[in-house]
Structure formats: structure tokens, C-alpha cells
Amino acid sequence: MRRLLITVLLALALTAPGAGAAVADGFVLDRPLTGAVTRGFDTLASRYAAGHRGVDLAGRAGATVASAAAGRVYFAGSVAGVGTVSVDHGNGWRTTYQPVRATVAKGDVVGAGDPIGTLLAGHCATACLHWGLTDGVDHLDPLQYAATPTIRLLPHGAMPRTPPPLAAARVAAVGGRPVAGRITSGFGTRRHPVTGVVKLHDGVDLAAACGTPVAAPADGVVxxxxxxxxxxxxxxxxxxxxxxxxxxxLPGLEVREGQRVAAGERIGRVGSTGLSTGCHLHWMAWRDGDLIDPLTLGR
Ligand SMILES: [Zn+2]
Ligand SMILES: [Zn+2]
Structure with a gap:
């Protein structure tokens, strides 16, 4: 029943990319191979550039590798000479499998447990599968999302307690910005301060003390x-x-989906939850679904 629900959620996520559905809620992965974990995820890898950004599962060359969850094949081929399959599970979440000789092609729809390739020798002294997970921004430990037989651990960045909603309070939106702080990182390509990965910085960072009110720059609906x-x-x-x-x-949620907010209304506070090096507001914007630089909207 749980598997069915997840499949339905994934199907919704896949058919509505960018709809904002949080696939992470209830996102469960099956192991792609039954072998033992021979090397775990280096937790420091999500904090610094170096490290093991996946887990290794023991196996025999030629063993069947299965998709860890339902999805669509995002990549099947060679990455720097290593046979690689990557499966998109919606909302940016992808699992990767190496070294694998693909038996699927890009665009193929796969179910959880469906074969996607065969294991090749090379990653370990004996054959093993390097299994990775990304949420589209960072590498995560797939075992933290694994179903049986591993113990179900809390997901990376596990849901902290949400403070109770506060009454809406009006705060001034300064210069059309949600907080008045200075810009510490602009929109564009940069080296991620936590992961060290060079990629698009998909928003603007505004410096502000923890707890600083965040104001909606314009009227809208959550x-x-x-x-x-x-x-x-x-x-x-x-x-x-x-x-x-x-x-x-944000440190918690003070507004609910469907809630109308007015320009200048407080919608939260500055915090440091998720992958963040300290309190700041990462402010994002989309025009017709495409990411844009929010500063191009400023007054
Ligand atoms: Zn590995
Ligand atoms: Zn940022």
C-alpha cells in the first residue's frame, strides 16, 4: 500500500515537474543489489569537496542492477569511461549506478526493482556497485532513504520540529526585497560553499541575522x-x-499552502535550515517556470 502511494506520488511528480511537490516526504528506495555495503557515504562529503559521494554494494560482475525506485532513465552511457545509468524520480531527485552496462535507454520508464543494467568490474578490488543519490542540488546518502532490510534512518536534514504558526505581522519590504540585508552571493555559476561543487547558484543570498523577519515583496498566494x-x-x-x-x-513555517499574503506581510524569518553555512536568506524567482535572477525584479 505504501509502495502504491509512493508510486502515485512519483507519477504525479514526474508528470508535473517543478510543481513543488516534495518527493522527499515518504521517498523510499530499494537496494539496487542485494550485496553488503562495503563502503558507506562520507558524511563529510556533503560538507566539503572531497569524499565518497555514494555507497558501494558488493556484487559479482554481470549481476543484474535494479532501479531503486520508479522513474525515468535520465542518462545511460559512459561518464569518463565508466558505464553509468541515472534514473530521474521527479522533482530533481535522481539515483545513479556505476559501473554498469545499461540495458535501458534514456527516456525509458522504469519501476522500482526493474533491471536497468549489469554490473561491471572496476569500482572495487572485487566488483561492486557505486550507488548515488542527488536531490538536484547535493549528493545524499541513498541508504538514508532505503527501505528494508536496513534500519530506516532519518533522512539527511531530517525534519526538525516546526514552531507553531505566528500571527501575520507587517514588516516593511525594503527596496522590493524580502529582507534589507546586503547581497553576499548573486545569481549565477559559482562554487557551492558547502559541497564545493561548481554549479548554478539558483538564487540570491541576502545577509541578515537569524530571526530577521522575511517580508513578501508583493501580494501573492503560498x-x-x-x-x-x-x-x-x-x-x-x-x-x-x-x-x-x-x-x-527558514527556521520553520509560518504560512500554509493556499494562504494569501500581502506585500510587506511577514511570511517567515531568516534561518539556516537545510544545507547552509549560517543564517541568510536564499531568495529564488521563476518567470513562467524558468529560474531567473530575483534582482532583475527589484525596484
Ligand atoms: Zn563508490
Ligand atoms: Zn544561496
Whole structure:
């Protein structure tokens, strides 16, 4: 029953990319091989550049490798000479399998447990599978999302307790920005301060003390208020005319999905939940579903 529910959720996520559904809630992975874990995920790898960004499962060359969850094949081929299969599970979540000779092709729809390839020698002294998981932003430990037989651990960045909602309070939106702090990192390609990975910084960082009120820069409707492993507590607001904005790393949720908010209304506070080096507001914007630099909207 649980598996059915997850399949339905995944199907919804896959058919509505970018809809904001939190796949992480109830996201369960099956092991792609039955072998023992010979090397675990280096937790420090999510904090610093070096480390083992996946787990190794013992196996025999030629063993069948199965998809850990339902999804669509995102990549099947060679990465730097290593046979690789990557499966997209929706909302940016992907699992990767190496070294594998693919028996599926890009775009194929696979169910949990469906064969996706055969194990090749090479990653360990004896054959083993390097199994990775990303939420589209960072590498995560797939075993933390694994179903039986491993003990179910709390997911990376496990849901902290949410403080009770507070009464809406008006705070001034300064210069059309959600907080008045200075910009410490702009929108564009950069080296991630936590993971060390060079990629798109998908928003603007505004410096502000922990607890500083965050104000909606414009009227809107809350379309998502949820916890995300990388973004922490995130509130996404539809401001109309194809414009959406999100406010991330909040210490908790003070607004609910469907709630209308007015320009200048407090929608949360500055925090450091998710992958964050300290209190700041990571402010994101989309125009017609495409990420844009929120500063291009400022007054
Ligand atoms: Zn490995
Ligand atoms: Zn940021």
C-alpha cells in the first residue's frame, strides 16, 4: 500500500515537474543489489569537496542492477569511461549506478526493482556497485532513504520540529526585497560553499541575522510551504503574471499552502535550515517556470 502511494506520488511528480511537490516526504528506495555495503557515504562529503559521494554494494560482475525506485532513465552511457545509468524520480531527485552496462535507454520508464543494467568490474578490488543519490542540488546518502532490510534512518536534514504558526505581522519590504540585508552571493555559476561543487547558484543570498523577519515583496498566494533537504524550510509564493518566488533556509513555517499574503506581510524569518553555512536568506524567482535572477525584479 505504501509502495502504491509512493508510486502515485512519483507519477504525479514526474508528470508535473517543478510543481513543488516534495518527493522527499515518504521517498523510499530499494537496494539496487542485494550485496553488503562495503563502503558507506562520507558524511563529510556533503560538507566539503572531497569524499565518497555514494555507497558501494558488493556484487559479482554481470549481476543484474535494479532501479531503486520508479522513474525515468535520465542518462545511460559512459561518464569518463565508466558505464553509468541515472534514473530521474521527479522533482530533481535522481539515483545513479556505476559501473554498469545499461540495458535501458534514456527516456525509458522504469519501476522500482526493474533491471536497468549489469554490473561491471572496476569500482572495487572485487566488483561492486557505486550507488548515488542527488536531490538536484547535493549528493545524499541513498541508504538514508532505503527501505528494508536496513534500519530506516532519518533522512539527511531530517525534519526538525516546526514552531507553531505566528500571527501575520507587517514588516516593511525594503527596496522590493524580502529582507534589507546586503547581497553576499548573486545569481549565477559559482562554487557551492558547502559541497564545493561548481554549479548554478539558483538564487540570491541576502545577509541578515537569524530571526530577521522575511517580508513578501508583493501580494501573492503560498503555493508550497515544506521542508527540503537542501533548501530547508522553504516557502514558495505565486505573485501572479507568471512570477513565483521562494524564500529558503527558514527556521520553520509560518504560512500554509493556499494562504494569501500581502506585500510587506511577514511570511517567515531568516534561518539556516537545510544545507547552509549560517543564517541568510536564499531568495529564488521563476518567470513562467524558468529560474531567473530575483534582482532583475527589484525596484
Ligand atoms: Zn563508490
Ligand atoms: Zn544561496
Amino acid at each position: 503555493v508550497d510551504a515544506s521542508f527540503h533537504a537542501a533548501y530547508g524550510f522553504r516557502v514558495r509564493i505565486d505573485h501572479g503574471a507568471g512570477l513565483q518566488m521562494a524564500y529558503t533556509h
